[in-house]
């Protein structure tokens with residue numbers, strides 16, 4: 001009895017399916033709106049289905065991490081992590097395709113560029129409208145902050161001399177100014193970190209006298225708000241500081 005019932009049910013379902021396909025077939029070959037469906041009745045519907053699914057396939061399977069606009073997967077992943085409080089700090093290493101034509105990379109030049117082929121680098125004037133002595137930054141490539149202490153006296157000395165020869169500036173980092181920074185005669189930018197190291201008064205506050213004193217020998221002050229370059233633990237400083 002059970003067998004007969006399931007056999008009957010199966011036949012009914014099969015019959016219904018055939019009827020459904022037949023109905024779609026007739027509908028497709030008689031309609032005049034879609035050429036694809038008229039030429040490929042029934043299976044032509046797959047095209048619309050795949051077209052709809054394609055968006056998800058592309059998004060999850062085929063698109064590279066940096067492929068989509070306006071927000072690519074890399075950016076979205078970062079936002080999701082932040083939203084879930086999983087931390088937004090990511091390690092270094094470019095995920096851009098640096099071999100793509102037009103990718104911006106800096107490479108060594110095998111031979112020095114001839115003077116007649118060189119274009120002067122436009123300098124950048126800082127504090128033009130509000131400083132008695134604006135700072136003219138002549139180079140776009142400079143030496144970023146590395147505290148004296150984190151690097152040794154000979155290293156600071158070498159960088160200072162090198163910066164002078166190259167015509168670029170050197171940043172002190174948040175470890176204060178040492179005589180070695182000034183030795184080479186390059187432009188020096190004094191970095192004021194959250195600890196205000198080197199610019200504090202006896203009570204730990206910001207010392208104006210010290211700033212004036214330093215202002216006579218350095219070209220500019222840089223206030224460091226947070227640490228960007230700290231792989232691993234991340235560099236966002238506590239708000240209280």
Ligand SMILES: Cc1cc2nc3c(=O)[nH]c(=O)nc-3n(C[C@H](O)[C@H](O)[C@H](O)COP(=O)(O)O)c2cc1C
Pocket residue numbers: 144145146147150151172173174175191224229
């Ligand atoms: C030894 C060392 C000390 C550093 N000290 C400072 C610092 O005092 N202040 C700062 O803003 N960055 C500091 N940095 C970070 C560098 O200025 C720079 O942002 C970082 O090294 C990333 O640049 P890079 O990829 O060219 O090395 C230091 C880096 C190093 C390697």
